[in-house]
Structure formats: C-alpha cells, structure tokens
Amino acid sequence: MNAATQFAALPKVELHCHIEGTMRADTVADLARQHSIDLPTSDVRSLYGYENLTGFLEVFWLVQSMLVTPDDWERLAYESVIDGAEHGLVYREAFCTPSRHLLDGQRLDEIVAALDRGCARAESETGTRCRLIFDIDREFGPEVALAHVTELAALRRSGASGADRVIGLGMDSTEIGIDPTTFAESYALAADVGLRRTAHQGENSPATTIAAAIDVLGCTRIDHGISVFEDSELVARLVDEQLPFTVCPNANVLINPDVCPQLDAHVFPRMRDAGLLATLNTDDPALVGLDLTQEYELCAAAFGYSVDDMVDIALDGVSGSWLDASDAASVSASIMAVAASIPSAT
Ligand SMILES: [Zn+2]
Numbered sequence: 001m002n003a004a005t006q007f008a009a010l011p012k013v014e015l016h017c018h019i020e021g022t023m024r025a026d027t028v029a030d031l032a033r034q035h036s037i038d039l040p041t042s043d044v045r046s047l048y049g050y051e052n053l054t055g056f057l058e059v060f061w062l063v064q065s066m067l068v069t070p071d072d073w074e075r076l077a078y079e080s081v082i083d084g085a086e087h088g089l090v091y092r093e094a095f096c097t098p099s100r101h102l103l104d105g106q107r108l109d110e111i112v113a114a115l116d117r118g119c120a121r122a123e124s125e126t127g128t129r130c131r132l133i134f135d136i137d138r139e140f141g142p143e144v145a146l147a148h149v150t151e152l153a154a155l156r157r158s159g160a161s162g163a164d165r166v167i168g169l170g171m172d173s174t175e176i177g178i179d180p181t182t183f184a185e186s187y188a189l190a191a192d193v194g195l196r197r198t199a200h201q202g203e204n205s206p207a208t209t210i211a212a213a214i215d216v217l218g219c220t221r222i223d224h225g226i227s228v229f230e231d232s233e234l235v236a237r238l239v240d241e242q243l244p245f246t247v248c249p250n251a252n253v254l255i256n257p258d259v260c261p262q263l264d265a266h267v268f269p270r271m272r273d274a275g276l277l278a279t280l281n282t283d284d285p286a287l288v289g290l291d292l293t294q295e296y297e298l299c300a301a302a303f304g305y306s307v308d309d310m311v312d313i314a315l316d317g318v319s320g321s322w323l324d325a326s327d328a329a330s331v332s333a334s335i336m337a338v339a340a341s342i343p344s345a346t
Helices: 003-009 025-034 053-064 070-085 099-103 108-126 138-158 180-192 207-215 232-241 249-255 268-274 292-303 307-319 325-340
Strands: 012-018 089-096 129-137 166-172 196-201 221-224 244-247 277-280
Touching: 003 292, 003 307, 012 221, 012 244, 012 292, 012 307, 025 070, 053 099, 053 249, 070 089, 070 108, 070 129, 089 166, 089 325, 099 108, 099 129, 099 138, 108 129, 108 138, 129 138, 138 166, 138 180, 166 180, 180 196, 180 207, 196 207, 207 221, 207 232, 244 268, 249 292, 268 277, 268 292, 277 292, 277 307, 292 307, 307 325
Parallel strands: 012 089, 089 129, 129 166, 166 196, 196 221, 221 244, 244 277
Antiparallel strands: none
C-alpha cells in the first residue's frame, strides 16, 4: 500500500477549514453565471493562484461574493462535506465567516439554516459529520462583530433552525496590528450561550496575542499559533495544559511564504516535538489546491513521519476536537481499527 492509499484510507478529522475555502472552482464559475458576477478570468482554475496573504484574501473575498442566496450556502456546505468524505474525512469543525454578507443585508438565520441543510444532506449520504464555528472577520472591527454575535446568540437561545450546528466562535482575517482583546465582549457573549471559543492568532501576530486570546477571550484552542516559540514560558504552559493548536503547514507555505518559505522548515514538527497538541489541517482545501489526504502525505514526506506518527496525528485531531467523550472515543476507535490494517502501523 503506498502512502497515498494509506492516508486516504485513514479516518481523519479536521478542525481548521474555512467552508468558503472549500468551494469548487466549477461552483465559483456556476454561481458567477447565475448571479451575473464578472470573474477576473475566463479560466476559473487560474483563479486559485496568488503570491501572498493579500492576494489570497482577494481570492477568498471573491469566492465569498458568490454566496448570494440561501441555496448558495446550502450547496457550498453540501459539496464541502461530500468532497471531504472522498478523502477520508469523518468529522470536521468548519469555520464560516459571513460578516460581509450580513453587512450586505443577508440574514444570519437564513445562512445558518441553509448551511445546516447542506451539511445534513451530505451527512446522510456519506456518514461524515460537520459542525460549524462562526468566525468573526476582524477586518470589520469589534462593534460589527458584537452585533453579529448578538444575532447568533439570539438564534441559539430561540432554538432556530440549524443553530445547534454552530458550536463555537472564532476569529479570522487580518491579524497584523489588531489587538484581539478588543473583541472580548463578543467572546463573553459566546461563552454565555455555550459556544466554545478559538481564534486565529500567531500566524502573522506575536505570541503575546496567543496568550491574550487564551487569557482574555477564553479560547480553549488556537488556530495556527506558529509564533508560540517566541515565548518559552507560554510553550511550557500550553504543553502542560495540552491546549490544541490547529496548524495548516501547506496553507502557510502557499499563502504566507514570507513567514513560512518552505514546508520542510515549518514549525509543525517542532511544535509536536516540544509536546504541544498540534493538529494537522488544510485551512482552505480548494483554494490551496490540496485535500486532507494530500496534507498528510506532504507533511509525512517533508517531516520524515512514519505511518504510526501520522496515526498519532489523526488521533490528536480527535483530542483537539469539541466532540463529546463518547463520540470522540468512537472516532478514535475507527482510526485505530483502520490503522491496524495498514502495514507498518501498529
Ligand atoms: Zn484559517
């Protein structure tokens, strides 16, 4: 069995994946036609090319702009789970970042209900489960964030359709020059309605912002977090606490080459060697042109990991998830059962 077959067969979970970043290029083209949106190129596959984070965000925003109606959101969620399941995904906690859409007049209750319908349809076809993390787009500032989290809290409290699929609050987009603690009110409200908390920090921001997200915002997980080694005391503490990091090595190299110029120099193995609970994820599989199986293959090759090492990484994905104990045990058991049948995995 070659590495690709081994890692494709291995059940995998993903904790850092933006649902908008899973949109198929063909779907971008189709929705652009439906909504009479001009694309910058007639070759839709060449859309997913960029040289740095700024260029990536322009493409990300273009993809987001295709989501005009609830049917578009439903289709996105459905195709996202279907495509993940093809590569051994069994469970995902996916970000959705509808700030722009809400500011444009779309309704959060309709977006959440539509995402829920799409996920549910794909779940029934594949068995792969997907739950959602509402991501604040930092670009629009704390007041807009609080307005949107207040709407989300109201949906949770009223038991609105699909609201129970949203299990967490996160924060993405621009990190540079933004103090995460300015979003504290949104995070406090999220805690009040039982949402788990995470934040993108430490991709383009110092270790102090990672500590702030944990200590001030109450985050129990950090997305990226690759600047953590700036603070050895913080590393020691987070090893001790086993706070999960959702790391996306290939996306870092593709989107952020100034910080991560090449995969084999990425800090992911250093994080694991230090004892941090560093999990492996794609970030934006369609936009970075790889799936979760390829992420496993490329990282195994770049970091010299054995199949057993990759099984450990898959199991750590479960440990870092927000599954309850019995669901986590069941997913872990399925990973171990498949691992036992893979040559050289024990
Ligand atoms: Zn991300």
